[in-house]
Amino acid sequence: MEIVVDNLIQVFGEAPNDVLALERVSHRFPSQRFTCILGPSGCGKSTLAQIVGGIEPFTSGTVTVGAAGGAAQPLGTHSVMMWQHLNLFPWRSVIDNVAFGLEVQGVAKAERYERARALIAMVGLRGFEAHRPPQLSGGMRQRVALARALIMERPILLMDEPFGALDAQTKIVMQEELVRITEQTNKTVLFVTHAIDEAILLGDEIVVMTARPGRIKEVIKVDLPRPRSQEMVNTPEFGRLYDRALHLIREEVLNAMRQQEEVAG
Numbered sequence: 001m002e003i004v005v006d007n008l009i010q011v012f013g014e015a016p017n018d019v020l021a022l023e024r025v026s027h028r029f030p031s032q033r034f035t036c037i038l039g040p041s042g043c044g045k046s047t048l049a050q051i052v053g054g055i056e057p058f059t060s061g062t063v064t065v066g067a068a069g070g071a072a073q074p075l076g077t078h079s080v081m082m083w084q085h086l087n088l089f090p091w092r093s094v095i096d097n098v099a100f101g102l103e104v105q106g107v108a109k110a111e112r113y114e115r116a117r118a119l120i121a122m123v124g125l126r127g128f129e130a131h132r133p134p135q136l137s138g139g140m141r142q143r144v145a146l147a148r149a150l151i152m153e154r155p156i157l158l159m160d161e162p163f164g165a166l167d168a169q170t171k172i173v174m175q176e177e178l179v180r181i182t183e184q185t186n187k188t189v190l191f192v193t194h195a196i197d198e199a200i201l202l203g204d205e206i207v208v209m210t211a212r213p214g215r216i217k218e219v220i221k222v223d224l225p226r227p228r229s230q231e232m233v234n235t236p237e238f239g240r241l242y243d244r245a246l247h248l249i250r251e252e253v254l255n256a257m258r259q260q261e262e263v264a265g
């Protein structure tokens with residue numbers, strides 16, 4: 001499902017202490033593609049994802065989800081969000097965490113368990129249905145959160161640094177799993193990260209943002225073949241993309257440092 005953001009402006013707070021977080025952001029996020037949003041800290045990546053997810057109201061501009069001309073529905077209707085902080089219920093079993101969204105919708109237990117079991121298998125946790133989150137590793141908890149998001153069957157998956165807290169090896173496995181699952185389920189994914197290698201390994205395209213106020217600096221198309229793996233990191237194509245993204249990000253980090261120095265006088 002396509003997402004079109006046009007002239008989006010986001011201001012937080014009231015003058016004179018207001019913060020311009022997003023300044024005229026326009027982009028067409030393609031349907032059933034994996035788009036990474038990359039940018040320096042504080043540039044508005046999370047804000048953009050939250051606006052698309054209908055979690056955060058915005059100041060001006062338009063955000064359209066779905067085919068143009070279709071019935072307008074509130075933002076958030078078509079998406080589900082996954083954060084680094086998973087907010088799993090520690091006292092609930094894996095299956096009851098995964099099935100939570102269906103329970104809220106009033107879906108009968110037999111059906112929600114059947115759907116939850118299928119997703120638990122998809123994320124590689126078969127046999128752990130009765131475990132509780134504190135009994136699981138970080139990577140396994142991440143899989144539970146992914147299954148809990150997928151059970152909502154929304155076409156858009158919004159992910160805000162979901163693997164930020166994982167160790168390097170677990171992160172690699174989870175990245176590969178995520179790509180497999182999102183391709184299998186035809187999701188449109190917006191994935192916020194500040195890790196260049198992660199953006200290249202996951203994305204069909206990378207939207208690079210400027211330092212605050214966040215604008216789109218450049219869109220990098222990632223034409224590496226799929227399935228991708230960690231071994232690609234050593235290929236010239238990967239290196240070329242990495243250098244381009246690093247150059248853009250470095251410029252923005254330097255800009256941000258200059259701005260801070262000016263403010264500090």
Ligand SMILES: Nc1ncnc2c1ncn2[C@@H]1O[C@H](COP(=O)(O)OP(=O)(O)OP(=O)(O)O)[C@@H](O)[C@H]1O
Nearest residue numbers: 012013019021040041042043044045046047048194
């Ligand atoms: N609710 C809010 N009220 C006031 N300012 C906010 C609010 N949310 C975000 N901001 C400010 O807007 C700017 C963008 O924040 P945002 O969290 O979107 O950036 P980010 O790129 O996701 O950063 P990071 O990579 O550090 O998570 C920051 O300066 C932040 O302090």
